[in-house]
Amino acid sequence: MEAEAYRGYCLESVAAAYDVVLITSDEPSWEVPYLRDCVVVPDPADQAALSTVGRALAERYDLTGVFTWTEWYLVSVARLARQLGLPTNAPEVMQACRNKATSRALFARHGVPSAASVSVRTVAEAEAAAGRIGYPAVLKPAAHAASIGVIRADTPEQLTAAYEFADKAAGQGRESTSVLVEEYLDGPEVSVECVTYRGETTVVAVTRKTVSDPPYFEELAHSVDAGDPLLHVVAPAARAAVRALGITAGVSHVEMRLVDGRPRLVEVNGRIAGDMIGHLVQLATGIDLPRAAADIACDRAPDLTATRSSAAAIRLIYPATSGTLRRASFDGICPRWLERIHFQHQAGDQLLLPADGGTMFTARIGYLVTTAPTADLARAHAEQAARRLHIDIAPRTG
Numbered sequence: 001m002e003a004e005a006y007r008g009y010c011l012e013s014v015a016a017a018y019d020v021v022l023i024t025s026d027e028p029s030w031e032v033p034y035l036r037d038c039v040v041v042p043d044p045a046d047q048a049a050l051s052t053v054g055r056a057l058a059e060r061y062d063l064t065g066v067f068t069w070t071e072w073y074l075v076s077v078a079r080l081a082r083q084l085g086l087p088t089n090a091p092e093v094m095q096a097c098r099n100k101a102t103s104r105a106l107f108a109r110h111g112v113p114s115a116a117s118v119s120v121r122t123v124a125e126a127e128a129a130a131g132r133i134g135y136p137a138v139l140k141p142a143a144h145a146a147s148i149g150v151i152r153a154d155t156p157e158q159l160t161a162a163y164e165f166a167d168k169a170a171g172q173g174r175e176s177t178s179v180l181v182e183e184y185l186d187g188p189e190v191s192v193e194c195v196t197y198r199g200e201t202t203v204v205a206v207t208r209k210t211v212s213d214p215p216y217f218e219e220l221a222h223s224v225d226a227g228d229p230l231l232h233v234v235a236p237a238a239r240a241a242v243r244a245l246g247i248t249a250g251v252s253h254v255e256m257r258l259v260d261g262r263p264r265l266v267e268v269n270g271r272i273a274g275d276m277i278g279h280l281v282q283l284a285t286g287i288d289l290p291r292a293a294a295d296i297a298c299d300r301a302p303d304l305t306a307t308r309s310s311a312a313a314i315r316l317i318y319p320a321t322s323g324t325l326r327r328a329s330f331d332g333i334c335p336r337w338l339e340r341i342h343f344q345h346q347a348g349d350q351l352l353l354p355a356d357g358g359t360m361f362t363a364r365i366g367y368l369v370t371t372a373p374t375a376d377l378a379r380a381h382a383e384q385a386a387r388r389l390h391i392d393i394a395p396r397t398g
Contacts, residue, residue: 004030005342005366009279010069010272010290018064018294021057023050037061044073045174047080054080065297067250069272069290071145072174074098087299089270093246097270099176101142103245107265110244113237114265116183119176126163127156129181136184136214139163141170143177146274148359152184152215162215185257185264190230191222191273192238192254193281195292195302199248202304203235204289205281207273208375216354218363221382223313224280225375226306237263245270251293253277276314276369283312283339283371310371312339313378315386317365319393322356325349326392328365330385337381339369356396365391 008030014020015034022031022038031038037060039053050073057063066086068077074094081088096102100117107114118129119142130137130153139162140150149169153162166179191207206228210221238254245268253273255266271293272278278289286307295302319325328343343366345351351365352358368389370381 002344005344006274006276007069009276009282013288013290014294017291018298019061021061021063023053023057044068044070045076047076050076050080051083054084058084065294065299067293067297069293071098071269071271071274074270075174081297087249087297089247089249093248094270096245097247097268098174099143100140100180100267101176101178103265103267104180106244106246107241110240112240112244112265113263115185118181119178120163120181121178123160123163126179126181127159130156130159133181133183137162138180138182138184139166140180140182141166141176141178142180143174144169145269146360147211147217147219150217152217154214158215185259185266187257187259187261187264189255189257189266190234191277192231192234192256193273193277193289194238194242194252194254195289195296195304196242196247196249196252197296197301201239201242201247201252203231203238204287204304205285206231206234207277207280218318218354218360219275219316220318221313221315221379222275222277222280223311223375223379223382224277224284225311225378226285226309227311228375233258233261234263237265241265241268249296251278251289251296275316276367279369280312280314283369284308284310310373311375311378312369312371313375313382314367314369315382316360316367317343317386317389317391318363319351319353319365319391321393322351322353322358322363322396324394324396325351325365326394327390328392329390330368331388331390335381335385337371337378338385339371341368341385342366351393352396 019036066081078091078094101119104117120126136154149166151162153159189209193205212218253269256263292302352362372378
């Protein structure tokens with residue numbers, strides 16, 4: 001189950017400190033041992049349904065906080081918290097995080113270094129925007145996540161296909177269905193993991209990223225080092241971005257690129273990072289981000305004391321080509337530094353890369369997590385482990 005594979009550590013952490021009442025879109029299974037109670041709502045982004053269930057739970061229990069680590073529910077959960085009189089960021093703040101056009105406007109207003117960006121609705125508008133901004137240009141949905149629908153166009157000839165790719169994903173957005181045409185930020189990508197309590201933001205860790213070759217932006221690997229010297233370089237920009245959006249509470253995942261060594265903002269996600277990054281942070285520093293998020297949701301000061309000084313890395317496993325998975329396995333005995341390995345597909349599953357119309361969700365085979373005293377060594381361990389993977393794909397035909 002993918003929720004368990006990527007968010008199980010979050011629920012386990014929160015349940016160790018709090019009685020958890022879960023609102024979820026699916027009947028609970030692996031979550032059951034961690035729960036006091038559970039209610040199924042087919043679509044938690046449906047405000048009316050979520051509010052009805054939330055008010056009923058508030059009558060049944062003495063609720064002290066509510067939060068989510070799911071991108072699609074940020075706005076509806078903030079509204080629910082406000083309705084129940086519980087600590088929260090303002091719903092319009094979460095809307096600003098979800099709508100990248102709004103984020104860009106706020107960054108510009110507050111002097112946060114970002115990227116030139118234009119919201120468009122047609123191919124003609126996209127062509128005009130790219131002509132003004134210059135190539136290469138990045139096209140993306142204004143309100144999506146996980147690099148879905150994000151693509152680079154290097155020439156005017158590539159623009160139409162790129163717009164269609166981004167527009168298809170943009171149509172699924174709740175906060176906006178627009179496409180953004182943006183300046184390409186040429187430099188290494190990082191994220192900054194931040195914790196904000198009563199308006200004061202602490203920068204906890206910096207995550208170094210590896211992304212796929214153009215034109216797509218699939219995330220392939222992450223690493224966290226407690227002693228990363230880059231932390232002091234990116235921290236001021238991360239705090240400025242959080243402040244510009246009006247975030248006053250919770251854990252934020254701030255994405256940026258370093259252009260000529262200086263931070264330029266990509267976006268701010270108002271929740272714990274995906275791809276097990278929160279777990280990497282705990283392995284490297286000892287700081288528990290899910291617990292911090294729960295504490296802040298209950299208006300309690302989080303413990304952000306680092307108890308480790310180490311490093312961890314995750315390698316996300318993708319096929320070289322779209323096709324049918326025949327086999328996925330790890331050869332040999334797992335070394336101690338291989339903290340975990342997970343396969344989310346099995347023999348017979350179809351794997352579809354973005355170039356063939358898929359996403360990270362339809363192509364990713366799984367992941368492996370490694371630890372070491374430094375990020376360089378953790379990444380080397382990940383490469384070493386990856387060489388011991390046996391992945392057999394029957395290539396897609398037609």
